[in-house]
Amino acid sequence: MDAGVRAREVTRSFGAVRALDGLDVTVPYGAVTALVGANGAGKTTLMLILATLLAPDSGSVEVGGHDALRDPVAARASLGWMPDVFGVYDMLTAEEYLVFFAEAYGLPKAEGVSRAHELLQRMGLAEWARRPVHVLSRGQKQRLGLARALVHRPKVLILDEPSSGLDLKSRVELRGLLRSLAADDGAAVLLSSHVMSELEIADRVVLIDGGRTRGEWDAAELLSGRRVPWLVRALDDQALAVALDRAGVPHSSASGAADVRIGPLTEEEAAGVLSGLVEAGVRVVSYTPAGGVLESAVLAAGAEDEPDEHGLVVDGAWRREEI
Amino acid sequence: MAGVRGIGLVARQELRTRVRARRWRLLLGVWFGLVGLLTFALWAAYDGGYSDRDLGVAVYGTLLLLVLLLVLLLAPALASQSVNGERERGTLALLQLTGLTPGEIAAGKLVAAWGTGLVALGLTLPFLAWPVLTGAVRPVTALVSVLVTALLMGVVCALALCFSAVAARGVASALASYLTVFGMLIGTVICYGVYFGLTAPSEGSGASEDESRGWWLLAPHPFVVLADAAPETPPRPVCGYTTLPPTPEHPQGERVRICPEEEPAFDLLGELRETIRELRAEDVDYVVSDTDHGTHRYTYQENASGPVWPYGLAVNLALGAGAFAITVKRLRLPVKHLAEGTRLA
Numbered sequence: 001m002d003a004g005v006r007a008r009e010v011t012r013s014f015g016a017v018r019a020l021d022g023l024d025v026t027v028p029y030g031a032v033t034a035l036v037g038a039n040g041a042g043k044t045t046l047m048l049i050l051a052t053l054l055a056p057d058s059g060s061v062e063v064g065g066h067d068a069l070r071d072p073v074a075a076r077a078s079l080g081w082m083p084d085v086f087g088v089y090d091m092l093t094a095e096e097y098l099v100f101f102a103e104a105y106g107l108p109k110a111e112g113v114s115r116a117h118e119l120l121q122r123m124g125l126a127e128w129a130r131r132p133v134h135v136l137s138r139g140q141k142q143r144l145g146l147a148r149a150l151v152h153r154p155k156v157l158i159l160d161e162p163s164s165g166l167d168l169k170s171r172v173e174l175r176g177l178l179r180s181l182a183a184d185d186g187a188a189v190l191l192s193s194h195v196m197s198e199l200e201i202a203d204r205v206v207l208i209d210g211g212r213t214r215g216e217w218d219a220a221e222l223l224s225g226r227r228v229p230w231l232v233r234a235l236d237d238q239a240l241a242v243a244l245d246r247a248g249v250p251h252s253s254a255s256g257a258a259d260v261r262i263g264p265l266t267e268e269e270a271a272g273v274l275s276g277l278v279e280a281g282v283r284v285v286s287y288t289p290a291g292g293v294l295e296s297a298v299l300a301a302g303a304e305d306e307p308d309e310h311g312l313v314v315d316g317a318w319r320r321e322e323i
Numbered sequence: 324m325a326g327v328r329g330i331g332l333v334a335r336q337e338l339r340t341r342v343r344a345r346r347w348r349l350l351l352g353v354w355f356g357l358v359g360l361l362t363f364a365l366w367a368a369y370d371g372g373y374s375d376r377d378l379g380v381a382v383y384g385t386l387l388l389l390v391l392l393l394v395l396l397l398a399p400a401l402a403s404q405s406v407n408g409e410r411e412r413g414t415l416a417l418l419q420l421t422g423l424t425p426g427e428i429a430a431g432k433l434v435a436a437w438g439t440g441l442v443a444l445g446l447t448l449p450f451l452a453w454p455v456l457t458g459a460v461r462p463v464t465a466l467v468s469v470l471v472t473a474l475l476m477g478v479v480c481a482l483a484l485c486f487s488a489v490a491a492r493g494v495a496s497a498l499a500s501y502l503t504v505f506g507m508l509i510g511t512v513i514c515y516g517v518y519f520g521l522t523a524p525s526e527g528s529g530a531s532e533d534e535s536r537g538w539w540l541l542a543p544h545p546f547v548v549l550a551d552a553a554p555e556t557p558p559r560p561v562c563g564y565t566t567l568p569p570t571p572e573h574p575q576g577e578r579v580r581i582c583p584e585e586e587p588a589f590d591l592l593g594e595l596r597e598t599i600r601e602l603r604a605e606d607v608d609y610v611v612s613d614t615d616h617g618t619h620r621y622t623y624q625e626n627a628s629g630p631v632w633p634y635g636l637a638v639n640l641a642l643g644a645g646a647f648a649i650t651v652k653r654l655r656l657p658v659k660h661l662a663e664g665t666r667l668a
């Protein structure tokens with residue numbers, strides 16, 4: 001398999017703390033891989049090593065087909081990295097910020113400007129191009145950071161806690177962008193999170209704890225055959241409730257703008273219910289598995305290690321990691 | 324090696340942030356006002372005692388040393404948080420991951436800091452120019468002295484930049500930078516004094532005392548470098564000691580302090596230069612001969628000892644170059660050792 005990142009047996013200690021203890025991770029092209037683990041599991045350390053910022057004590061790291069330890073310059077050219085804090089030059093506008101980094105990556109000025117506009121457009125920041133960076137909201141900054149990481153068209157994207165601190169809307173936007181980067185551009189995307197409910201972004205999940213890989217799953221595989229609640233929204237709540245009752249699907253009452261919670265259902269059953277609703281003429285606007293699907297699956301799969309006792313956030317709330 | 328494009332890119336970025344920050348413009352404004360005020364005060368203080376020409380010399384010498392002092396105090400503010408400030412902002416690692424080399428990043432930051440300092444130095448030129456325009460100070464003197472001031476400022480910028488790359492916190496590197504400047508200005512003098520005292524031959528040992536010992540400790544002092552490097556502002560005798568020819572009362576010859584008949588202008592640069600060269604040479608500067616009128620005539624002579632500034636300037640430039648090399652080294656990736664609690668981004 002052609003992979004954007006291949007790390008083997010990576011170890012790294014900080015004094016007495018063994019942050020990485022023989023960790024393996026592979027990030028394939030065309031997919032979003034989520035690195036999941038509690039605070040202190042070693043996610044940031046791994047990402048610093050993948051980004052050629054930090055030297056591992058031992059192990060091998062390949063990024064974009066280059067040996068990141070022997071030829072870090074080549075590896076760097078094919079990698080985009082977004083740290084868990086947004087680095088900002090306060091005095092620059094969003095456009096200047098991107099053009100500066102484009103030029104730093106060796107793009108000629110004119111090309112840098114057009115690349116900046118293209119990215120601002122794609123990230124939905126076009127109207128903020130001339131605004132100073134520090135007035136942007138957190139979600140906008142995060143997308144600007146993503147644009148910055150993409151400025152030199154890297155094939156590999158490494159994002160440390162990209163949705164930390166974002167509200168739901170920004171998270172959904174970010175998820176859409178990352179999915180499109182993997183699916184449309186064929187990038188190898190690795191993101192980390194200590195918040196399990198964000199896992200819906202991922203095609204693959206790698207669970208790490210204590211600096212070691214504890215498990216690796218295909219997200220679809222994790223979901224298949226598992227009964228979880230689904231969230232439905234339709235234009236007409238009344239029609240939806242009637243149709244669900246008729247089909248005998250248990251559901252919460254529709255109240256105002258909130259989603260109706262149905263199930264639990266397997267993916268197969270959910271697909272059947274959806275086609276039934278459509279046939280009955282219910283105009284469905286959205287239909288997704290409820291948060292917590294992957295999290296319960298991962299926890300079940302990695303149960304022997306009980307990662308949540310180390311502070312893995314399972315309930316969809318997020319908390320700022322201490323750094 | 325570092326490319327001009329990369330250096331320019333980093334420097335432009337730094338300068339752009341500075342130009343837009345109100346405090347930098349404010350700082351330069353205050354600077355201009357301060358130097359103007361100093362100049363005015365000097366003219367007022369020296370006025371009355373001297374001819375126009377001498378007044379120019381007096382003001383120029385004193386003002387230049389004050390400008391050097393201010394420049395040395397300004398330089399740490401320009402560079403001492405260049406690297407760790409960027410690290411704290413979270414942009415350093417982003418910069419390091421681009422195609423820019425450590426040399427380009429370091430040089431770009433040095434150029435930006437030094438460049439800002441040169442702008443500040445440039446703002447003092449109108450005040451320094453007057454004595455040159457009136458002919459009191461030779462243009463070559465002015466040129467060399469401003470050049471040396473600029474170089475010394477670059478050295479302090481490089482040192483401060485190095486501290487900013489070594490220390491994790493901006494406060495620490497700023498403090499270290501200022502301590503270094505004080506070390507250059509006061510530490511060298513203290514070291515000289517201590518060395519001179521410690522190496523004095525014990526009393527009654529009969530060993531002749533080498534008065535010139537330790538001069539090299541003073542040579543790197545910025546004031547000494549500046550004063551000694553600047554070509555003389557028309558040669559003029561200054562006060563000094565000499566030994567008179569033997570007389571019956573004084574068979575060894577009397578040691579006297581002599582001054583030219585006409586009190587010369589207070590030429591601070593000249594005085595400093597004489598002092599350091601005398602220190603080094605242990606020579607008497609005045610050749611004494613009898614005149615027809617039974618009085619002595621003192622002829623001022625070029626000091627026998629050579630200039631001191633090449634040593635001093637070389638020491639300073641070597642310090643700056645070493646500091647720059649360390650800065651580049653600290654910007655290399657990947658980082659191997661990470662101090663507890665240090666962040667990379």
Ligand SMILES: Nc1ncnc2c1ncn2[C@@H]1O[C@H](COP(=O)(O)OP(=O)(O)O)[C@@H](O)[C@H]1O
Pocket residue numbers: 014015017018019037038039040041042043044045046321661662663664665666
């Ligand atoms: N610079 C450092 N100095 C000392 N210990 C560190 C440093 N960076 C990380 N660690 C330790 O390494 C472990 C892994 O940290 P990290 O990679 O930041 O975890 P995560 O990102 O998964 O929360 C933690 O125990 C942390 O305390």
Ligand SMILES: [Mg+2]
Pocket residue numbers: 043044045084160321
């Ligand atoms: Mg982390």
